Structures are given as C-alpha cells and as structure tokens.
Amino acid sequence: MLRFLTAGESHGKALVAIIEGLPAGLKLDIEKINLLLKRRQGGYGRGKRMSLEEDRVEIFSGLRGSVTLGTPLTLVIYNRDWQNWQEVMAPDAEALLTERVVTRPRPGHADLAGGLKYRQDDLRNILERASARETAVRVAVGAVAEQLLSFFGIEVQGQVVAIGDVQAKREEKIIDSKLLYENPVYCPDQEASLLMVKAIEEAKKRGDSLGGVIQVIAEGVPVGLGSHVHWDRRLDGQLAQALMSxxxxxxxxxxxxxxxxTLFGSQLHDEITYQQGEGFGHRTNHAGGIEGGITNGETVVVRAAMKPIPTLAQPLASVDWQTKEAITAAVERADVCAVPAAAVVAEAITAWVLASVMMEKFGGDHLEETLSNFENYLQYLQTK
Ligand SMILES: Cc1cc2nc3c(=O)[nH]c(=O)nc-3n(C[C@H](O)[C@H](O)[C@H](O)COP(=O)(O)O)c2cc1C
Known part of the structure; x- marks a missing residue:
C-alpha cells in the first residue's frame, strides 16, 4: 500500500512528507521534482511570496544513489524566508507569541472555524497549516508518483480550462508540456489565455480575486484500476476526495x-467497440475513463472548480476575534489568482491516486516485480 503524510506550517522551518510503500529500484530524478515545484510557484496572478522563495526538495531518507530502497522516502522543502519568521514561529518556549498575532478572521478561510474548534487565541495557529503552502510538499509527493507512473507508460497533465468567466476550448488530451508551461496561465488554448490574463489584471486593479476550472488528463491508464466492490475502492471516489482536498x-x-x-442516456453513454488486435474500446469518452469506479482503458479526465482566493486587497467585513468589534479581514500576502498553480497541484494529486491504485493492483517490493506483474496483466488482456 502506498501512503504519505505531510507536516509543516506555512512560515515554519520546513515542509516535510514521508512516503511509504514505494517499491525498491525506482530511479528518481530530483530535478524533475524541483521542476514541478517551480511550476507550482509560477502562473500569472501569483503574489510576491512566490518570487521570494524558490522551492527545492531535499531527500532525507529512502534513496541511495538516486534509487529507492523500498524504505520510507522523506522529502523536505525548507522555508527560504525562515530567518524572518524563526522568532515568531520558534517551536520552543522562546517563540515571540505576541508578534504577528492574527485576530481578524478572513471570510473563506479556516481562520474562524479553526480558531473556535482548536480553542486558539491567535488565529495564526490555524492559518499557518490551513495555508495552501502545504501543497508544495504534496506536489513533491506527486512528482515522485509521476516518475513511478512513467515506467508503466502513464502520463498525467493538469491544465487550466477556465478563469473567471473566460472559457478555453476544451480538448481532452495532453499537450507538449513545454508549450503548456510557456503559457502564462497554463492553458492549452492560447487565444483564451490572453483573455484570462486580462481578467486577472482587471480583478487585481479592483483589489479582487478570481477562480476557475482545472482539468487533469491521464493517458496510458490501463483498464482495471480501482474497483466496484466497495465504496472506498471506487477510483472516481478516490479522485474526487483527492481533488477536493x-x-x-x-x-x-x-x-x-x-x-x-442534462443529457439523455442515449446521448451520454459510451458505446462499446471491439477490434481484432486492439480489443475492447469505446466510441466516445463521456465517462472520463472510469465506469463503476474502475478505469475502462480510455483517457482519464477529471476537472475541479476553484473558488476565487479569499484574501482580498480590498478586504471583506469580519469581526475581531478578541474585541468582537466589526472590522475588515486581515490581509496576508496574497495571490490574485492561483488557478494555474492549482492545476499543478491537481496533476500531482491525481498522479498520486493513480500510482497508489497501480501499486494496489500490481504490488511488488522491487520495481522489476511490479513491472513483471504489469506485463503479465497486459498479456492476459491481449487474450480477450
Ligand atoms: C496553489 C494555491 C495558492 C493559494 N494561495 C492563496 C493566497 O495567496 N491567499 C489566499 O487567501 N488563499 C489562497 N489559496 C486558497 C486558500 O488556501 C483556501 O481558499 C483556504 O485555505 C480555504 O480552503 P477552502 O477554500 O478549500 O475552503 C490558494 C490555494 C491554492 C491551491
């Protein structure tokens, strides 16, 4: 079983993830992890913090000579701004707890509900972990998953298909990643992306923010991942949870x-085909590659709707946590639009879910064993 945990606060010393269950013998390219981290930090509409820090991963365990040992893999991303926060965020009794206190909960954030639930006087104790900064280390985890998937010919790509009310033409296929990431909003439709940039600029001028829609495409996914037999093994359910997180x-x-x-059954369902030598297939792919919780051999297509960033330069109304006075919400350094970055996170988390169901189906303690189980399965499929 493949699993991971993350730890770390937004302005803490580092973010950490431990992955358990990777097979031994997997050659990892650390620069590929760093490349995905860089992409998460990019995209038009990000705030100042992104230029302040260039995330890079360090591996603390589980890897020797670039090859996994089958032991827990520890990934660490240091906070490059730590020297400015170490006194406020110090884990020991020396921490300056009266500095940078947050008492103005921001609508749309965990500040208020988290403060009540965890009985905190300083809402910083909530926002530090609720911050999307944690997604940096999740992207590193996903970048490892992508490298594992590449041995099985599976490729995953996150794309932006809408920002605000600007919609891209939707094609459900992976494009050249160099082309995608040269685009300022990671959108495959160049024309629409110009309008998206404009929309972000306009929102910024107004002190406002924008959301959008991201699409993740996974190509080369074999039939038979996930299962219909139990609710928590359905792949659509697992993907929905991961993307919703x-x-x-x-x-x-x-x-x-x-x-x-909105469609009739006859318009929606993908008719089944059979071709000698190629086996079973479908005329269309409205199911997005998953039927009954199981991959059906077609391209996997998932989308997530992202709300606009809640921290606004023109802050919304709130109530002071201590005095209960009506005030405006706190303004932390904020992005205007993080949809492109979210597409990278979505790609990473989708790759993770697919890698975990691949390991569930094909198992193995060494990658060679996993690959040989996979080959056997492909041979069996050819007999069908
Ligand atoms: C990559 C990324 C970057 C984000 N950056 C910010 C930001 O700068 N400011 C902000 O207020 N929210 C930002 N968010 C969104 C908040 O983290 C999120 O809205 C908040 O934690 C509340 O969670 P919820 O929207 O899922 O309820 C970002 C989200 C992502 C995925």
Missing amino acids: IPSSKGVEIGSGFAAA
Missing part, C-alpha cells in the same frame, strides 16, 4: 460530470 477546490467532475445530468 486542494484548498479552494469546490467541485469535482469526472468526464462529462455535471453536464451528464
């Missing part, structure tokens, strides 16, 4: 998703 994600759809609800 991205901060600001408010809706997830698979394939035709919400539009499916």
